[in-house]
Amino acid sequence: MAVAISAEELSKRFRIGQYRAAYGTLRDSVSAGVRRLRATGHVHQPDETIWALKDVSFEAREGEVVGIIGPNGAGKSTLLKILTRITTPTEGRAEIRGRVGSLLEVGTGFHPELTGRENIYLNGSILGMSRREINRNFDAIVDFSGVGKFIDTPVKRYSSGMYVRLAFSVAAHFEPEVLIVDEVLAVGDADFQRRSLGRMESIGGAGRTVLFVSHNLQGILQLCDRAILLQHGEVAMDGPTADVVAFYEQQTIGQSSEVVWTHRTDAPGDDLVRLQSIRIVDEDGSSINVADVRRPVGVEIAFQVLRTGDAVVPKIKLYDQHGATAFNAIDTSSYWHDPPDPGEYVSTAWIPANLLNEGRMSVDVDVVTVASPKLLPHASARLAVSFHVYDPMDGDSARGLFSGQWRGVVRPLLDWTTEER
Amino acid sequence: MTETQVPVPQKPAPAVEASPEHERNSDITVIRPASSWPQIQFNELWRYRGLLGVFVWRDLKVRYKQTVIGVAWALFQPLFTALVYTFVFGRFAKFPSENLPYPIFAYAGVLAWQYFSSSFNQATSSVVGNVPLVTKVYFPRLLLPIGGVLVPLVDLTLSLTVLAGMMVWFGVVPSALILLSPLFIALALVTALGAGLALSAMTVRYRDVPYAIPLFMQVLPFLSGVMYSLTALPEKWQWVLAFNPLTAVVTGWRWTVLGGFSPNPGQLAISVAMAFAMLAVGLAYFRRSEPRFADTI
DSSP: OOEEEEEEEEEEEEEHHHHHOSOBOHHHHHHHHHHHHHOOSSOOOOOOEEEEEEEEEEEEETTOEEEEEOOTTSSHHHHHHHHTTSSOOSEEEEEEESOEEEESSTTTTOOTTSBHHHHHHHHHHHHTOOHHHHHHHHHHHHHHHTOGGGGGSBGGGSOHHHHHHHHHHHHHTOOOSEEEEEGGGGGSOHHHHHHHTTOSSOSSSSOOEEEEEOSOHHHHHHHOSEEEEEETTEEEEEEEHHHHHHHHHHHHHOOOSEEEOOSTTTSSBOSSEEEEEEEEEOTTSOBOSEEETTSOEEEEEEEEEOSSSSOEEEEEEEEOTTSOEEEEEEOOSGGGSSOOOSEEEEEEEEEOTTOBOSEEEEEEEEEEEEETTEEEEEEEEEEEEEEEEEOOOOSOSTTTTOOSOOOSSBOOOOOOOOOOO | OOOSSOOOOSSOOOOOOOOGGGOTTOOEEEEOOOOSSOOOOHHHHHHTHHHHHHHHHHHHHHHTSSHHHHHHHHHHHHHHHHHHHIIIIIIISOOOOTTSOHHHHHHHHHHHHHHHHHHHHHHHHTTGGGHHHHTTOOOOTTHHHHHHHHTHHHHHHHHHHHHHHHHHHHTOOOOGGGGGHHHHHHHHHHHHHHHHHHHHHHHHHBTTHHHHHHHHHHHHHHHHTSSSOGGGSOHHHHHHHTTSHHHHHHHHHHHHHHOOOOOOHHHHHHHHHHHHHHHHHHHHHHHHHGGGHHHHO
């Protein structure tokens, strides 16, 4: 498929002074100029500069949804502003094929004094919609926004909810071929995301090309096929979203979805058991680092029993991303009722589909002996592995079609029954 | 009306039919470093003319939102100024008025002056006044100051009705020269745009620029012959003041509309040349500063 966005060695340099004081007064500049004139010798001290972006190159094909992630200050916003032509690069070049639209915020240019109707035209034109396009979509925009009869009321009298919905509605009916979106839009409702990101039936052939900038990894996992990790203004990794997110998390949090102890001496354990490896697997037993919320996920624990005599049991403990304990679980199968023979064992704890909420889950692994009322740990790996649970937002999870914040450590898909009385 | 909930879609959105705007790969956007002497992209400006219209429409809409008061203000301001001038300069100081009744002489001058002064002010504040747009979406930034000089044309047009009324009252009959009068408003536009472009770009960088403007704008009417006839000045001074394009605007406007004294062709040429020189300098400075707007604003 054709290339929609190609960036070649985009770089942007800022003077440190521009960071410190975005704008000055004329007086400051004049007095600085006078000082410079009066100074003798080496007057031209070069300004201190910083490369906010350095040699960033990538391509996005038509119909691809690409996420750009990275820590604060990595250059995400700068890249976004260059690609949307709000600012220019210092070096490098980029080409975008097709009509480009950018959504860096919703309701850009909304004027409080103007009515909903007037703001639809204003905001639509600013986004780049032609008058004809706005006319054609006008009824749909009003319908979708739900502001109905308030369409001729100045938006300053709208509730904040109505205001945002109207703004979203205009954005959702904005249909450029290449869309560059900031993460503020990730908070929109599911239908909005589907529409604007071209996830619905695409308009003939290739869908819309979308570049999505965020530091919300959850959103990136949900929406993007591919991700680019920016660090210190450079591309640190470019690849399938799950891999890039995993790499990024391993770097920032220091946890991965797999851990292997190759030397017996490093491995957690005592004279009874010793851990060998822990990994997160899907139903087929392949290693994964992100798990679809609708599928079961397994914590596979390999360990070695060094001597017989004690009935050992593997145990896991899950924490959510806020550090709250999600649950503890021990292997209750009859397999472990009697002391096992020395040897190597692999146990997998299967976490059912539709149990965990979205987010990053960290896992403690222990092999314990039960000495009621206590569990005696023999081999412990605290926060050994972590993985991401994400929801592809297809409407068949516990959220239904809602895509806003979903609280809770767990989010089971319950059976609901309803009777009419 | 459930106002705080995120709406759950009721029905699938209608399929969007393909339209001319959706032709694939019809245009290619090239992003590259700003050149130090950027050209003016006339074809791009033309493509964005719709947005220019929207900006002008927005400003007018907001300005005249409470219609009666809005329009009344547009009429009242120049009238009041002309009234003050008539008492102070016409009655007491007996300023020369080219054989025209002083009130209409002053009012015509004030109209041309006020058009210049409001377009210049609007153009100057146009970039800083639209920070949310400048930092969030791309469009040729030139549209902002251009819009700024177009909006006050509406006030001027409204005030022309009052001028027409005064001409009837004072029995001033215009000649065919009146057909040339828009040219002098155009000259005011060029001057205001040139100065406004330069200062709007400066204001992005230096926030104290707007404080200096009112001072300047208080002196300028005296240097432009708004409340007196420039022909009464020694000729040497007339040539010096010709470097202020507004002298040609005010004199020429009164000449074509009211049949006042005609401007000296040589002085007129200097003024016109100055106005276009200002426009050229303003455009160049604006285009050079434009790439940094979003970074510094």
